[in-house]
Amino acid sequence: MTFKRTKFPLPLVLLGFLSIGLGSGCGKDADKRAGGIVGATGETPVDPGGTGTASSLEFKPFPKEVYTAETADNSCVTFAVLSKANAAAVADVGIIFSVVSSSATTAEDKGKITPASGVTNAEGELEASYCSGKTEGKVTIVAKAGSVSINSGEISITKKPAYSFVYTGSDTPAAVSTDGSVINALNLNLIDSGPQDCTFLYFKLQRTGQPVVGAPVTFHTQTDFPKGVKLSRRAEPLATDLDPLNGKKMAKFEGVSSTTGEFAVPICTGSSLGSVSVSGSFTDPEEGRKLTAAAPVIRITSGTTSYVNFSLSFDPINARTLRAYYNTNSEYDLPFKVQTGARIDGLAIGDYPVTIATEVGRYTLVGGYPDVVTGEVPVKFHALHLVDNYPYQVTKFWRNQTAGTIYSAAQTRCDPNEIAQWVRATNAGTSIRYSTLKKNWQSTMVYAIRGQEYFNDANRNGVYDVGGNGFWDKNQNGVFDGNDVITYPVGATTFDPSGEWFIDMPTPFVDVDDDLLTQTTGYNPSIDMLLGDEYIAPNGKRDSDTVVWKSEVFPISMGASAFSLTNDLIRDNGSGGLRQVDEVVAANDPTTVQDDLRIFGLNPITLLELWDPGLEAERGLYNFEFFAQDLCGNLLPGGTKLVMDFETLYTPKYGDRKPTALLFGPQIDAFREPTRHLLNNVDGPNAEINFNSSDHPSASTGYPVFGRIAVEACSNPCTGHVLAAGFACDAWVGYARLAVGDPKLDQFQHTLRLRSLMTVPAVQSCTCSAATGVYFDAGECKCPEGTTLGTVMGTTACYAN
Numbered sequence: 001m002t003f004k005r006t007k008f009p010l011p012l013v014l015l016g017f018l019s020i021g022l023g024s025g026c027g028k029d030a031d032k033r034a035g036g037i038v039g040a041t042g043e044t045p046v047d048p049g050g051t052g053t054a055s056s057l058e059f060k061p062f063p064k065e066v067y068t069a070e071t072a073d074n075s076c077v078t079f080a081v082l083s084k085a086n087a088a089a090v091a092d093v094g095i096i097f098s099v100v101s102s103s104a105t106t107a108e109d110k111g112k113i114t115p116a117s118g119v120t121n122a123e124g125e126l127e128a129s130y131c132s133g134k135t136e137g138k139v140t141i142v143a144k145a146g147s148v149s150i151n152s153g154e155i156s157i158t159k160k161p162a163y164s165f166v167y168t169g170s171d172t173p174a175a176v177s178t179d180g181s182v183i184n185a186l187n188l189n190l191i192d193s194g195p196q197d198c199t200f201l202y203f204k205l206q207r208t209g210q211p212v213v214g215a216p217v218t219f220h221t222q223t224d225f226p227k228g229v230k231l232s233r234r235a236e237p238l239a240t241d242l243d244p245l246n247g248k249k250m251a252k253f254e255g256v257s258s259t260t261g262e263f264a265v266p267i268c269t270g271s272s273l274g275s276v277s278v279s280g281s282f283t284d285p286e287e288g289r290k291l292t293a294a295a296p297v298i299r300i301t302s303g304t305t306s307y308v309n310f311s312l313s314f315d316p317i318n319a320r321t322l323r324a325y326y327n328t329n330s331e332y333d334l335p336f337k338v339q340t341g342a343r344i345d346g347l348a349i350g351d352y353p354v355t356i357a358t359e360v361g362r363y364t365l366v367g368g369y370p371d372v373v374t375g376e377v378p379v380k381f382h383a384l385h386l387v388d389n390y391p392y393q394v395t396k397f398w399r400n401q402t403a404g405t406i407y408s409a410a411q412t413r414c415d416p417n418e419i420a421q422w423v424r425a426t427n428a429g430t431s432i433r434y435s436t437l438k439k440n441w442q443s444t445m446v447y448a449i450r451g452q453e454y455f456n457d458a459n460r461n462g463v464y465d466v467g468g469n470g471f472w473d474k475n476q477n478g479v480f481d482g483n484d485v486i487t488y489p490v491g492a493t494t495f496d497p498s499g500e501w502f503i504d505m506p507t508p509f510v511d512v513d514d515d516l517l518t519q520t521t522g523y524n525p526s527i528d529m530l531l532g533d534e535y536i537a538p539n540g541k542r543d544s545d546t547v548v549w550k551s552e553v554f555p556i557s558m559g560a561s562a563f564s565l566t567n568d569l570i571r572d573n574g575s576g577g578l579r580q581v582d583e584v585v586a587a588n589d590p591t592t593v594q595d596d597l598r599i600f601g602l603n604p605i606t607l608l609e610l611w612d613p614g615l616e617a618e619r620g621l622y623n624f625e626f627f628a629q630d631l632c633g634n635l636l637p638g639g640t641k642l643v644m645d646f647e648t649l650y651t652p653k654y655g656d657r658k659p660t661a662l663l664f665g666p667q668i669d670a671f672r673e674p675t676r677h678l679l680n681n682v683d684g685p686n687a688e689i690n691f692n693s694s695d696h697p698s699a700s701t702g703y704p705v706f707g708r709i710a711v712e713a714c715s716n717p718c719t720g721h722v723l724a725a726g727f728a729c730d731a732w733v734g735y736a737r738l739a740v741g742d743p744k745l746d747q748f749q750h751t752l753r754l755r756s757l758m759t760v761p762a763v764q765s766c767t768c769s770a771a772t773g774v775y776f777d778a779g780e781c782k783c784p785e786g787t788t789l790g791t792v793m794g795t796t797a798c799y800a801n
Contacts, residue, residue, distance in 0.1 A: 050094030050119040054083035057095070057143050057150040060125070064153065066132050067160040069111070074160065076131040079152065081143045082124050089124025095145045097128060103137030110139060111157070132157045161208040165217075165282045165291040168262070172199040175299065184296045187349075188269045191228060192464045193303025193452055195545035198234050198268040201278055201295045204261050211261025219255060219265050219280035223248035226300055228270010228462070231278065236266075255280070269300050271462020276300065301349060305451035307503050307548040308478050309341025312447070313376070314638075314692055321637040321694070322361060322383040322443065322556045333364070333380040334554070338447050340370045340377070348375030352450040357531050359443045359512050360391045361554070381445070383556055391556065392512045392527065394439040395432070397422045414441070414632035416563050416570050417578050424576040431571040434564060434633030435700045439514045441556045441632040448508045448531060448549035454478070455502040455542050464542050468499035472506065472538045474517055476550050483517045488540040504538035507531065508549035516551075555634035555694055560740050560752045564633065565626050566599045568702035584625060584704075600624040600707060600738060601754030607761060610711060617727065617763040620711035626738065626754070627702035628678065628689055635703050638691030639743030644707060645685060647735040647755070654779040655716030655729030657760060659736065661685040662708045666698045678703060709736055711760050718766030720781035721774045721789055726766025728779040733759050773798025 062079040069075050083093035096117040104110040111133040120126045130141055136159060141152040175185040189197045203219075205212045219231060223243050230238040231253035240249045255263040267278060279294035314336045322334055338354050353368040354377045366378040383389075390412070397410040397419065407422050409415035414437060423431060455464045470488030471480050480486075480495045487504040495501070510529035516522040523535055531549070566580070573579035582602045598609065610620035628636045644661035652658075663686070665679040674680075678698060680690040687705070698704055714729035736758050741751040768774050768781030771789055775782065783789050783798035790799045 045096050045098075045116045048094035048096065048117040048119050050092045052083065052090040052093035052120065053085065054090050054093045054120075054124075054145045054148055055085045056083075057145055057148055058082040058084065059141075059143070059150065059152050062152075065156045065158065066130070068136060068157055069132050069134050070159065076129050077155070078127065078129045079141065080125050080127045081120075081150075083120045083126070083145060084124060089120075091120055091122045091124055093120045093124070093126075093145050094118075095120065095126050095143050098142045098144070099130070099139050100142055100151070101137060101139045104133060104135050104139070106133075109133040109135040113141065130155070159208060161286065163212070163282070163284045163286075163289070163291060164204075164206045165280075165293045166204055167293050167295050168202045168204050170199050170201045170295070172196050174296070186296050186298045187301050188267075188298055189301055189303035189544075190273070190462065191269050191271060192455075192542075192544040193306075195304070195450075197303075197544065198266065201265040201267060203263040203265065203280060203293050203295075205257050205263070205282055206261050211259065212257055213259055213261065215257045215261075215282065217255050217257070217263060217280045217282050219253045219263070219278055221251040222277045223250055225251055225276055226270055226274035227272035228268075229276055229300075230268055230270070231265060232268065233266045234268050265295075267298065273300050273302065303452055304349070304352065304545070305340045305449050305548060307451065307454040307473075307505070307550075309339070310447075310449065310451065310548055310550060311339050311341075312550075312552055313337045313339055321634070322381060322554050333382050335378070335380055337376040337378050338449075340375045340449060340451075348372050353377075354379075355448045355531065356445065357508075357510050357529055358445040359510050359529070360389050361443050361445075361556075363445070379447075381554065383443075391441060391443050392514075394514055395436060398426055411440075414558075414564075416567075419570045420572040420578040421576045423570065424572040424574075429572060429574075431569040433569055433700075434567070434627070434629050434702050436633075437570070438555065438629070438633030441558075441634055442514070443554045443556060444510050444512060444514070444551055445554060446508050446510050446529075446531060446549055446551045448547050451546070451548035452544045453503050453505060453542050453546060453548065456500055458498060458500045464502065464544075465500050466542075468501040469495050470502050470504040470538065470540055470542065471495065473503045474522060478503070485538070487538040490540060502542035504540065504542070505546065505548060506538050507534065507536045508547060509535065511551060514553075553694070555630075556632075557630045557634050557637050558632065559630055559742060559750055560636060560640075561631045562601070562752065562754060564629050564631055565740065565752070565754060566602055568627055568704070597623055597625045597706070600626045600736075601756055603756065605709070605736060605756050605758035607759065610709075610758075610760075616761050617714045617729075617765050619713045620760070622709040622758075623706070624709070625704045625706045628705045629703050633702070635694045635696070635699070636689045636740065637743055638689055638693070640689040641739070641741040641743075642679075642687045642689070642705065643685060643739040643741070645737050645739070647737055648732065649735070650731060650733035652730035652732050655714055655727070655763075656732070657712050657714055657716075657729050658732055659709050659711045659758065659760060661736065662710070663687045664706050664708075666696075666704060666706070668697055679705065707738075709758070714763050714765070716779055718764070718768075718776075718779055718781060721769040721771065721783070722766050722781050723769045724767035726764065728764040728766060728776070729762065730778070731760060731762040733757075769796070771796040771798065 060080040060082060063077050066077050067074045081095055083090045097113040099110045099113060101110045111131055113128050113130050115128055118126050137157050138154040139157060140154055143150050170186055172186050175183050175187045191197045205215055220241060229251055231251045232239060239252050241252045243250055253265050255265060257263055276298040279292055281290055281292045283290050348370045350370045350372050356363050356365060362382045364380040370377055397407040399405045399407050407418040410418035410422055423429060469486055469492060472485045472487055474483050486492045486495060508531040509523050511522060512529060513524055513527045571579040582599050584597050584599060605622050610622050630636055642663060644663060646659055662684055663682060665677055669677040677690055678693050678696050679687040681688045714727040716727050716729050718726050718728045735755040737753055737755040739751050739753050742749045768776050773783050773787060787798040787800055792799060
């Protein structure tokens with residue numbers, strides 16, 4: 001496009017020839033106006049003398065606009081007065097000049113005429129110059145020759161026109177430094193990565209404070225600008241120029257000033273991080289000066305918090321377990337941190353606060369906005385008085401639903417005896433798993449922030465390309481599986497994992513009734529807690545500016561019980577009483593082991609459970625399990641210590657082979673990263689509950705922990721009068737013990753112990769001499785005291801000394 005250059009000429013007003021008989025600038029009135037101040041001083045002008053007499057005076061035409069004395073340009077104007085008599089020029093006429101102003105109050109403000117007086121030349125002319133003062137306004141020059149006078153008409157005194165071309169702002173607020181002060185920069189997100197990926201930059205062009213309309217200006221970025229950046233709207237193509245110095249491309253925008261003298265320059269980011277400078281230049285048409293205006297540096301950041309980078313970091317000791325004690329408030333504040341993940345120049349973006357809502361319990365947000373260094377928001381969570389703050393009861397233990405009565409101890413204490421009564425009376429004899437019961441003792445928390453929905457950048461171009469599937473990631477693992485719901489295209493039944501799929505999110509809500517994964521919608525308006533004014537389902541579009549959120553389930557633990565440690569089900573005995581079994585049969589479940597296992601701590605460990613008959617001298621093994629769950633079925637708190645040891649009741653006198661113990665986790669942990677194992681710090685008979693395992697796959701079977709008690713083969717050789725070599729070991733009797741110790745979180749700390757009586761029998765595999773008197777005692781084949789084994793007359797026996 002070609003533009004004509006707009007000129008802004010200095011206006012000229014030409015003065016016509018004036019005669020004495022025209023206008024009001026003659027006679028006595030003009031003479032009065034000429035009195036007082038002459039030229040730039042209050043002094044009486046020098047009498048010019050002169051012998052000529054004029055009957056009329058005329059001003060020759062001259063410019064009637066000058067600038068104030070603040071500038072050296074155009075602040076003076078030259079004029080000439082013609083003296084005449086009978087229409088003929090008269091020489092040697094003395095003329096005195098003066099300045100009249102309605103706005104100036106001092107001689108300096110009125111300006112100065114040089115010379116202030118003089119005589120006309122042979123052509124009847126007297127030439128002089130007027131130089132303005134510092135005040136804007138209007139002045140009149142009066143010329144007087146004797147009794148004849150004339151005025152010039154008004155001369156406008158204005159400031160010299162000044163062009164200004166400046167950056168005035170943008171639709172994006174200025175960046176803020178780590179100390180909260182505004183800095184000369186703008187932050188934009190990567191394209192489709194937040195609310196600020198496109199904006200407008202505003203520039204203004206003025207002449208002496210007035211807008212310049214219709215002026216063309218071309219704006220450019222620097223060369224080597226970040227990939228995808230353009231000075232155009234989102235839907236418009238990139239326009240470029242070549243830098244005349246190096247021939248490299250620059251993004252450009254061609255603008256024309258509006259009626260207010262403004263330019264609105266669009267800019268959109270691309271798929272690369274970096275910085276952009278935008279500037280434009282205007283040339284003053286009157287003096288040829290080049291004016292350049294530049295926007296602040298535009299920094300392209302990674303964008304707002306992405307769904308996949310939004311997470312919690314837990315207390316490394318206790319993870320997410322809330323401690324609670326029926327009618328007593330725990331003193332323990334569960335600390336954790338919300339990690340936002342959005343960064344710029346290595347620092348976190350702290351523009352938007354984190355929002356939290358919980359089903360039950362008290363939370364404390366420390367600040368709410370992400371720390372600029374770590375990107376974290378500290379949070380504290382606290383269990384409340386359970387009498388007033390029970391979580392939602394997913395399973396209701398009705399005694400009589402019509403009458404509204406319940407088995408209160410079952411509902412409020414997880415009492416297994418009352419639950420067994422409920423199983424028989426109300427639940428048709430169907431046992432209830434602890435993995436179901438624990439849903440009554442969990443508080444769901446939602447944490448949310450303004451951010452962007454994640455998309456799979458399949459073609460690695462850094463930009464979301466519409467077309468891939470959208471889905472609601474219900475289990476929050478970042479991939480489509482299980483109960484996730486496809487939201488785009490509408491009606492789709494298959495998912496393409498290789499496309500540009502995206503995670504589609506509804507309005508955040510607290511899933512109070514814990515049915516998110518089992519229901520199509522997951523949101524129950526009569527029970528669940530909505531974070532917002534209206535529930536909006538996933539909209540089938542990838543949103544770069546929305547509310548991203550996740551939820552976390554916090555178990556509420558009242559500590560362990562012997563029954564919950566030794567049962568994965570609560571069963572009735574057929575008559576509403578509690579039934580307990582001493583064996584769990586694995587059913588090809590990789591979260592357990594492929595064996596029939598005894599439950600530790602219920603019954604004595606028998607010889608037949610350690611050895612097959614006749615093999616007691618060999619290595620004995622006893623495999624067992626117990627359940628790392630608390631009173632109501634939640635995982636024991638992270639850091640709970642599990643310790644196996646043995647209490648000796650009878651100490652072996654020879655051939656000691658005391659039992660040893662080993663603890664280990666479910667088989668599936670062989671395929672999981674260590675931070676997600678059920679057990680941590682496993683060392684022989686010692687282990688701890690891992691700090692972050694409440695969602696372990698073994699949860700459905702009660703978080704089983706496995707163990708093995710081993711009795712080594714007897715290796716104590718028989719001594720003395722041995723006929724056939726072998727080994728002999730004494731018996732051992734004692735208890736195998738399991739200690740379950742709470743982590744030290746508050747004033748309540750308990751250790752619960754299970755134990756099973758066990759016996760290691762005495763064994764002898766050697767054969768003593770058949771000689772008379774030889775007998776076996778404490779691992780030795782020997783003769784009675786006072787006798788010695790010897791041979792007399794061919795007979796070997798124990799003979800008196």
